Amino acid sequence: MLVSTALVLLMTPALALFYGGLVRSKNALNTMMMSFAALGFVGVGWALLGYTLAFGDGGRLLGSLQHLFLKGVGLEAKGAIPHVLFMAFQGTFAIITAALVSGALVERMRFPAYLAFLTLWGLFVYAPLAHWVWGGGFLGASAPWTSPGERWCTSTPASPPWWEPWSWAPGRTSAARPSCPTASPSPSWGRPCSGSAGSASTGEAPWPPTPRRPWPL
Secondary structure (H helix, E strand, O other): OHHHHHHHHHHHHHHHHHHHOOOOHHHHHHHHHHHHHHHHHHHHHHHHHHHHHHHOOOOOOOOOOOOHHHOOOOOOEEOOEEHHHHHHHHHHHHHHHHHHHHHHOOOOOOHHHHHHHHHHHHHHHHHHHHHHHOOOOOOOOOOOOOOOOHHHHHHHHHOHHHHHHHHOOOOOOOOOOOOOOOOOOOOOOHHHHHHHHOOOOOOOOOOOOOOOOOOOO
16 A cells, blocks of 8 residues: 555656646746645645545535544554555545646646645545545445546546636647647556555455447547
8 A cells, every 4th residue: 555655646746747748848847846736735735624524424425524634543444554544545646636637727827826726626626526436425336436436536637627718818829839738647547546445455446447448439
């Protein structure tokens, strides 16, 4: 589980390098910082409030405040791993999922506004959806995930591109090299996502994932 946590965390700087190579050179540093900022703002927000909203004992829509400011989160067991490790593991998904959103906002939003958006999105969009799938919500047992949370993990950050063009001013792009915002996820989600079952290795999530039928051309 420690290895899975480290691998998912490393996806954020890797994503920064990936997105930085897709934009014009003058915007490369800003684009990379949009991903690195998620490590601080989303990570702190997850520890203070996001984790309890996602994994606190609550209803089918939202968790409770029992773990506010990480109250009661220590070395006691959570499944088959320490509770604090489970919190950190889930926090890495909150960070990378929020960082994926930045691909839809490249050259379209000022950095201070992006930081505010990133923090609020992590608390009030990601955390409730995480509770629905992983925290005992209504999607946990009914949704046909290929591995625990994999399909939800990759589809959640793809939602902002649908409403972003109507919410924010268009970016200033070059006719020779237009901006190509993207929120496409990494193809390596499956194995780390399987740790969401609460143990380092479970028999419930086969690997490799079950092959899917390709979309018709």
